[in-house]
Amino acid sequence: MKPSNKGRKSAVAAIKVQDGWMTVETTVNGARQSWKIRPDDFLLDALRREGFKGAKKGCETGDCGSCAVLLDGKAVASCLLLAAQSQDREITTIEGLGTPSEPHPLQEAFVDTGGIQCGFCIPGMILSAKALLDRTPSPTEAEIRRALDGVLCRCTGYVKQVQAVKLAAERKK
């Protein structure tokens, strides 16, 4: 599912710039945000500055996926997007997924299967899996592997993470 670009250019063009600063209006985890940013700020840096530390910086070249967040439901590398591109869009970070007492089924499944070691890739991994399950509730193993392919994990060998996504899909039914 590709988010529509209709009207997006005008949304970015409408951002006010003053003394080299611009104000971006965006929605993060359902809450409206107003950020004062520089035009060359990346989304990852803006998110981390605003306290969404679950998005991690692993490479800054869009290769590792540790910075993945959902932008209008699609998993994106926030280290490659400009913060200004989030104008009038909806961002989901790991902080928006569940709470310690009511974790998201994916969060629960990653704990249950043992899909976590150092944990650095996990927010990006879980969000990428969420993007998959939101559009494909019963994915095949190949679909899961393809969905997780943009997030590198150096610890696990991916087995238990693939199992976690399968388990979460089953539980959601």
Place this chain on the structure above:
Amino acid sequence: MGWIGKSVKRSDAKSKVMGAALYIDDYGYEGMLHAATVRSPYPRARIKKIDFSQAQKVPGFVRGITAKDVPGKNLWPLVMHDYPFLAEREAKFAGEAVALVAAESLQAARDAAAATRLLLEELPCVTDPLQALKKSAPRVYGRDNVFARYVVKKGDVAKGFEEADAVAEGIFTTGYQMQAYLETQGMIAFPESHGGVTLYGSMQCPYYVHDAVAAALGIAYNKVRVVQRSTGGGFGGKEDMPALVGTHAALAAVLTGRPVKLIYDRREDFISMSRRHPSWTQLRYGAKRDGALTACQAKFILDAGAYATLSPIVLWRGTVHAAGPYRIPHVLIESCAAATHKAPCGAFRGFGQPQSAFAHESLIDELALKLDMDPLDFRLKNALRVGDETATGQKLGESCGMVDALEEVRDASDWKKKRADYPAWKSGGARRRGIGVAANYYGVSLGARGRYLDRAAAQVQIQPDGTVMVAIGNTEIGQGARTVISQIAAESLNAPYEHIQVLETDTSRVPDSGPTVASRTTLMSGNAVLNACEPLRRRIFETAQEMLKKKGGAETPMSASDGKFSVAAAEVGFAEVARECYLRKLKMAEQGWYSAPPTSFDTETGQGDAYVTYAYSANVAEVEVDAETGETKVTKVTSAHDIGKVINPNAAEGQIEGGIVQALGYAFIEEIIEREGQVVNPNFTDYILPASADAPEFKTILLEHPYPAGPYGAKGLAESPIIGPAPAALNALRHACGVRLSHIPAMPEAIWKAVKHGDQKKQ
């Protein structure tokens, strides 16, 4: 046993899935500065001048720091004491730190570092290890560019080859491999009012950081405190290197009087931090007609880079294991670590063994073929058994599962049938299938070369509410240390697993426990925790017994499990007992200590009891090769591991699966391209890591040959899984296509060429 052998959920999993686990870059403090590093761009250069005048114009610039500003000794106290914290007269590799800048923001620090002008004079350099060993080579280290040499000499190798009916020989080489932990190096340093400094950061070995910072600042050890934060992977890359990063942050903090954060970007991490040593091995094996090995001779050379760092120890481990896990009467192994003008190589999971194992496991296969024997049967015939001697003459008295591991992978992989069927498999057009095996052993913990560091401490504190705090000197780096240690403490105290909290490692809480390396944490920290728990257990159990007596259950023997103490008539829980202990004013905190049993190594002969015990692994890999493109897919790996008692099967599987994927990256796709001392691909765009679609199907088998001196019989696991899969996969490729690739990574182009050449020869 209640908690031992159970796949309990990781104690840190919840915070990690919620995104609540904080890594060092997630912390920030009032008044904190950011530091950045100025690096030499040349493989070798004389430093004539460091000019901060342009840097000073960057808004937010606070100060520049050079070697002249180091208050203590500008030499890192690590193994050979040859690496300056900041290069002074000469920089010896492209990427070496020459200066630091501190500034009000990360951007300002990076801009100021870029604006710092280095006046350098490029000097002649040597980047090839074999060239570096020649007399005419430019000098990197000492008189001969050799950081260390070892010999292992057992029996009479000439006699061994005379007795042999078949001999195989070859030269095998391996390339660099990056640890590629996803979290780059990072530290925050706080200046303290007593003139010392406190460091927080990403690391495996806080005590190495402690040593380095105290030396560089010229201050007493009791003014340095090092605390580990959630660490995003290490794999050896955060063994020694954080001491350098931490010292830089500490220098900036003390010289500016403000907290300083220093986080590496991926590129500088790639060009300046440690990596796996490239290797060159010339190897020869001899065997009788019946398959009994008679002799092994090896020359093993590691490309160490510009400073020694851990190379002497890496070389030692690779050397000691270089003959393979086999019974061989005559052995001669000679090795050396050559200095070159490149980034220092160091610790990476396996620590010299993936290199020597690639050679011995490739050549063992060739010798089996010469003898017309099945390579797995050939290994079984020669595999070390209880009572046998290793290459260093160490008699294996117990806990040796090499034969078991080989038999398990043979049966579980359907080896015999596939070995017979695959050569005729034609259904895939140009695609071919093969199956290969490799065996390895791994000396657990530091062994004779690191024996002075081989001890560990722990602190266990039972709280009045029955929860337990455990502090150890080893770190959680993703491998599951906290979980396994919690299980060991819970088992010993009969406390509920959920009641155990293993704290972040802090040098002020637990004395120097050596490094978190060499698959030693379960064994060393586990035993230290047991030692601390022992008197606490006595108090808890005695108190529980008396409480039950009062409840009228005096006569029956007490049973203790799952955090409950019971007799037929009554029951008390761990929390109640803990509360009662406090009311009785009993001591509920204890220190624990464990030091490894003696090991030995005679440097003249290389004979001795090199390690306290060994883990054993066998791997069978199956591959599918496209002969027209060279593309090779590892379809399945069957992997068996004798690791002693398994504390947590799920965590153990995770270690094995992860190790195998790293090993397959090493075998086929991870390639550092270095030209004249420069890394050409210092990023994840051009240095490819295995992703989820690259992982094969796994079958992991855990074998338990208990080690009596280990906690509940445990040995160690983390590194063994990365040693065997690469040669197993290359042996499978040999089986599929009839060609021997003697260099890894075996990139598709090399495979394609070899297969084409092999096919032409056949015609």
